Amino acid sequence: MPNPKTAIRILGMLLIVEGFFMWLSIPVSLIYKEGEVLHFLVAGAITAFAGAIGYFSTWKARLEVTKRDGYVIVTSGWLFFSFFGTLPFLLTGAIPDFTNAFFETISGFTTTGASILDNIEELSHGVLFWRSLTQWLGGMGIIVLTLVVLPVLGIGGMQLFAAEVPGPTPDKLHPRVKETAKRLWSIYLIFTAAEVILLWIGPMNLFDAICHSFTTMATGGYSTRQASIAHWNSPYVHYVIIIFMFLAGTNFTLSYFGFHLRFRKVFRNEEFRYYIGFIVVFTVIIAAGLFLKGQGGVETSVRNALFQVVSILTTTGYATDDYLLWTPALTMMILLLMFVGGSAGSTGGGPKVMRIMILIKNSTQELKRLIHPNAVIPVRMNKIAVDPQVVTNVLAFLAFYVVIAIVSMVVMSALGNDLETSMGAVAATLGNIGPGIGNVGPADNFNHIAVAGKWFLSFLMLVGRLELFTVLVLFSPSFWKE
Amino acid sequence: MPNPKTAIRILGMLLIVEGFFMWLSIPVSLIYKEGEVLHFLVAGAITAFAGAIGYFSTWKARLEVTKRDGYVIVTSGWLFFSFFGTLPFLLTGAIPDFTNAFFETISGFTTTGASILDNIEELSHGVLFWRSLTQWLGGMGIIVLTLVVLPVLGIGGMQLFAAEVPGPTPDKLHPRVKETAKRLWSIYLIFTAAEVILLWIGPMNLFDAICHSFTTMATGGYSTRQASIAHWNSPYVHYVIIIFMFLAGTNFTLSYFGFHLRFRKVFRNEEFRYYIGFIVVFTVIIAAGLFLKGQGGVETSVRNALFQVVSILTTTGYATDDYLLWTPALTMMILLLMFVGGSAGSTGGGPKVMRIMILIKNSTQELKRLIHPNAVIPVRMNKIAVDPQVVTNVLAFLAFYVVIAIVSMVVMSALGNDLETSMGAVAATLGNIGPGIGNVGPADNFNHIAVAGKWFLSFLMLVGRLELFTVLVLFSPSFWKE
Numbered sequence: 001m002p003n004p005k006t007a008i009r010i011l012g013m014l015l016i017v018e019g020f021f022m023w024l025s026i027p028v029s030l031i032y033k034e035g036e037v038l039h040f041l042v043a044g045a046i047t048a049f050a051g052a053i054g055y056f057s058t059w060k061a062r063l064e065v066t067k068r069d070g071y072v073i074v075t076s077g078w079l080f081f082s083f084f085g086t087l088p089f090l091l092t093g094a095i096p097d098f099t100n101a102f103f104e105t106i107s108g109f110t111t112t113g114a115s116i117l118d119n120i121e122e123l124s125h126g127v128l129f130w131r132s133l134t135q136w137l138g139g140m141g142i143i144v145l146t147l148v149v150l151p152v153l154g155i156g157g158m159q160l161f162a163a164e165v166p167g168p169t170p171d172k173l174h175p176r177v178k179e180t181a182k183r184l185w186s187i188y189l190i191f192t193a194a195e196v197i198l199l200w201i202g203p204m205n206l207f208d209a210i211c212h213s214f215t216t217m218a219t220g221g222y223s224t225r226q227a228s229i230a231h232w233n234s235p236y237v238h239y240v241i242i243i244f245m246f247l248a249g250t251n252f253t254l255s256y257f258g259f260h261l262r263f264r265k266v267f268r269n270e271e272f273r274y275y276i277g278f279i280v281v282f283t284v285i286i287a288a289g290l291f292l293k294g295q296g297g298v299e300t301s302v303r304n305a306l307f308q309v310v311s312i313l314t315t316t317g318y319a320t321d322d323y324l325l326w327t328p329a330l331t332m333m334i335l336l337l338m339f340v341g342g343s344a345g346s347t348g349g350g351p352k353v354m355r356i357m358i359l360i361k362n363s364t365q366e367l368k369r370l371i372h373p374n375a376v377i378p379v380r381m382n383k384i385a386v387d388p389q390v391v392t393n394v395l396a397f398l399a400f401y402v403v404i405a406i407v408s409m410v411v412m413s414a415l416g417n418d419l420e421t422s423m424g425a426v427a428a429t430l431g432n433i434g435p436g437i438g439n440v441g442p443a444d445n446f447n448h449i450a451v452a453g454k455w456f457l458s459f460l461m462l463v464g465r466l467e468l469f470t471v472l473v474l475f476s477p478s479f480w481k482e
Numbered sequence: 483m484p485n486p487k488t489a490i491r492i493l494g495m496l497l498i499v500e501g502f503f504m505w506l507s508i509p510v511s512l513i514y515k516e517g518e519v520l521h522f523l524v525a526g527a528i529t530a531f532a533g534a535i536g537y538f539s540t541w542k543a544r545l546e547v548t549k550r551d552g553y554v555i556v557t558s559g560w561l562f563f564s565f566f567g568t569l570p571f572l573l574t575g576a577i578p579d580f581t582n583a584f585f586e587t588i589s590g591f592t593t594t595g596a597s598i599l600d601n602i603e604e605l606s607h608g609v610l611f612w613r614s615l616t617q618w619l620g621g622m623g624i625i626v627l628t629l630v631v632l633p634v635l636g637i638g639g640m641q642l643f644a645a646e647v648p649g650p651t652p653d654k655l656h657p658r659v660k661e662t663a664k665r666l667w668s669i670y671l672i673f674t675a676a677e678v679i680l681l682w683i684g685p686m687n688l689f690d691a692i693c694h695s696f697t698t699m700a701t702g703g704y705s706t707r708q709a710s711i712a713h714w715n716s717p718y719v720h721y722v723i724i725i726f727m728f729l730a731g732t733n734f735t736l737s738y739f740g741f742h743l744r745f746r747k748v749f750r751n752e753e754f755r756y757y758i759g760f761i762v763v764f765t766v767i768i769a770a771g772l773f774l775k776g777q778g779g780v781e782t783s784v785r786n787a788l789f790q791v792v793s794i795l796t797t798t799g800y801a802t803d804d805y806l807l808w809t810p811a812l813t814m815m816i817l818l819l820m821f822v823g824g825s826a827g828s829t830g831g832g833p834k835v836m837r838i839m840i841l842i843k844n845s846t847q848e849l850k851r852l853i854h855p856n857a858v859i860p861v862r863m864n865k866i867a868v869d870p871q872v873v874t875n876v877l878a879f880l881a882f883y884v885v886i887a888i889v890s891m892v893v894m895s896a897l898g899n900d901l902e903t904s905m906g907a908v909a910a911t912l913g914n915i916g917p918g919i920g921n922v923g924p925a926d927n928f929n930h931i932a933v934a935g936k937w938f939l940s941f942l943m944l945v946g947r948l949e950l951f952t953v954l955v956l957f958s959p960s961f962w963k964e
Binding site: 153373 | 549550635809810811813814815818821841844845848849850852853855870871873874875877878879880881882884885888891892895896897898899900901902904919951954955958960961
């Protein structure tokens with residue numbers, strides 16, 4: 001049995017923080033004279049007050065977090081953040097419907113970027129700021145979750161790259177968690193600041209630069225414009241964003257090594273090589289396809305291909321081109337990328353490059369095992385043999401991913417969506433990407449999905465973001481027994 | 483290095499047998515006075531002669547079959563059978579184009595049932611007989627392959643149920659292979675004969691009864707009618723075929739036990755229970771959907787649902803109804819079933835119920851492992867713990883299956899097919915089912931697919947039929963080294 005008091009205490013603390021972040025929209029509202037100061041003040045106050053009740057009512061609880069508490073705290077943390085995070089949308093009247101507001105908020109905190117908004121540009125700056133901020137906060141949560149919490153919980157092979165981080169001991173969430181988190185967050189902050197500056201000196205204004213930097217580093221993909229990044233017909237903007245999407249989709253531990261000039265360690269990392277390999281291979285194929293189709297010259301084809309590949313692979317979801325208007329085969333390549341995802345330990349979603357890499361390696365090893373049935377042929381990563389149990393963990397994760405995706409597609413089509421839309425909506429939300437294929441492509445949004453479908457997809461965003469098991473384990477009866 | 487002489491010797495022997503089977507169309511042609519006696523005579527003679535050359539030129543070779551020889555013989559066996567099997571189609575002019583003839587023949591020998599024929603009823607009885615016979619022979623091959631050869635090769639967890647069969651020792655293909663094969667073939671023969679009689683006493687004539695019995699027991703699905711089984715608007719015919727499809731999709735070892743009245747052994751078999759479970763669950767859902775949609779009364783809805791579910795699950799591919807005209811969600815259920823397949827050790831294709839069962843069990847165990855990280859929690863089958871290495875084999879098989887399916891969908895869409903057709907064609911051929919979704923549904927055929935696509939799909943039928951690894955291992959460079 002998890003300890004509810006510990007969970008309530010920590011959740012309370014987090015909600016207080018969320019409330020303060022809501023108040024950051026107050027100066028934005030003042031600057032643009034949008035008269036929503038009171039709305040943000042109240043939204044933040046309600047959130048912080050709810051948090052304070054939880055925090056102080058469990059004042060005497062011992063803060064000893066077991067693994068089971070970890071699962072409860074993580075899942076309910078994202079849920080409560082999303083629940084209270086709807087307040088700015090609801091109180092300002094920007095999104096009056098609760099289902100829509102919840103969808104938009106959980107899509108933010110899970111850094112998915114799937115939107116129900118038909119006309120983003122009619123929202124106030126204060127609301128747009130909060131919308132971008134949900135993703136940036138979600139990204140911070142993910143960094144801590146994937147690099148500090150999940151390795152301890154041992155989910156789906158997450159322990160594989162945890163050894164690299166100066167991190168916690170494997171039994172309880174250690175105080176050193178704080179140090180690791182601070183280190184990684186400082187990188188996150190530095191990257192965000194750098195992107196703001198680079199975008200601002202280009203054709204973007206400061207507000208757009210800040211909002212897009214928030215959502216790039218979180219691989220979230222919320223834009224302040226209905227046309228997404230295609231709004232800026234500027235190669236400079238496109239390339240800057242490509243670079244920062246790439247960084248956001250890279251394991252933050254590697255960026256940490258990069259900052260300490262230990263580049264050999266970075267380039268020797270096998271996941272990083274596969275990550276670059278995926279980008280290069282898919283970009284070359286798609287760029288060739290676009291060029292041959294006559295969709296612009298070499299530079300335009302390469303840029304459009306590269307932008308969309310990096311955007312989908314890192315699960316950001318920005319668009320400078322509508323891949324549904326490419327040829328079916330090129331669109332299929334994009335759908336394929338949706339089932340890869342960013343690097344482990346990045347803010348990217350999806351199954352992650354590392355797991356696909358283990359899958360590929362284990363498959364080729366399986367052929368070798370058939371030829372040499374008596375030899376022990378392990379899967380190696382960074383030249384070290386991987387524990388077979390971890391390989392099974394990874395394969396079980398991928399199996400879960402596929403099964404959840406398939407069952408969800410059936411659910412979505414039972415709710416009246418056509419086959420392509422069902423596939424696209426599931427791939428885009430489970431993988432925390434944002435736009436999908438079918439009627440939820442980059443030029444479209446999720447507003448037309450039925451209410452039940454929106455709640456179901458919200459659930460998928462949560463399941464995908466929390467590496468499946470964190471959420472699913474809560475449905476296991478034995479979890480709640482002693 | 484495999485020994486080419488052994489392979490040539492055995493292939494030669496098999497081709498002689500194939501030639502004789504071609505001559506079985508001669509009496510058919512005589513009875514129906516279709517004047518194609520000479521064509522079948524020549525086709526059979528060429529095949530048997532080619533076989534004889536191979537057989538006698540390697541007269542001195544020692545018949546000691548190593549595992550590596552096994553892979554070569556199995557893959558090239560199916561290829562040579564399909565290559566020579568085109569002769570009756572080509573010589574009679576029934577299918578004048580070689581690509582089409584090869585597609586139709588390999589679709590027969592792999593018991594897939596995907597057809598390029600626009601008007602099946604214009605073919606002569608002799609040709610229709612050969613077409614059905616290719617599937618029946620393919621089914622015989624599959625029984626030996628999956629229950630006798632593959633367990634020895636240790637492919638994708640095939641060793642799991644091999645222990646049950648009074649079979650060969652695990653190192654070399656033992657002489658006892660013959661006994662096991664004979665036992666299983668006699669069941670295959672008895673079932674075929676029983677179905678012929680039951681269909682014949684119904685509204686079918688003897689010729690149709692024989693052809694359909696051939697293709698039912700092989701889970702092949704070739705019909706003598708363009709409308710498939712829907713041609714007979716007779717519940718009796720539908721139920722008889724449902725029963726025999728069910729038997730053909732059951733592990734033949736269990737049928738062997740059934741014949742020896744050891745029913746407890748049958749019903750205690752977990753794969754068999756899952757197999758029945760899948761049929762019941764999918765039939766209930768689809769029947770409810772059809773009934774609520776107003777597509778006929780209770781009996782019609784249940785019969786149509788049951789027929790299509792059993793036909794697709796066992797990978798037969800017969801149709802009494804066009805599932806593409808159901809609701810998207812019900813069609814999706816059918817697509818889902820395409821990725822399950824028949825029981826291991828049956829003539830059914832696809833990933834097999836056993837592997838999906840291991841996948842499900844390992845996934846639920848994975849959740850338990852998260853809750854109790856220090857406990858050893860094995861996957862159990864028939865109450866016995868499964869070797870973790872075998873679980874990895876099974877998961878690797880499924881991973882390969884999904885990856886091959888996805889890459890093939892990209893290839894098919896690059897060849898100009900839309901998304902649904904690409905998915906449908908790949909699922910239907912890789913799973914050896916026959917009809918797919920999109921433009922290759924049950925009311926359609928594969929004739930409109932481009933030439934390159936037909937060859938690619940032919941390759942998929944072979945890869946799917948031979949449990950992936952048997953073919954793929956041949957592409958591994960280390961296979962050909964000493």
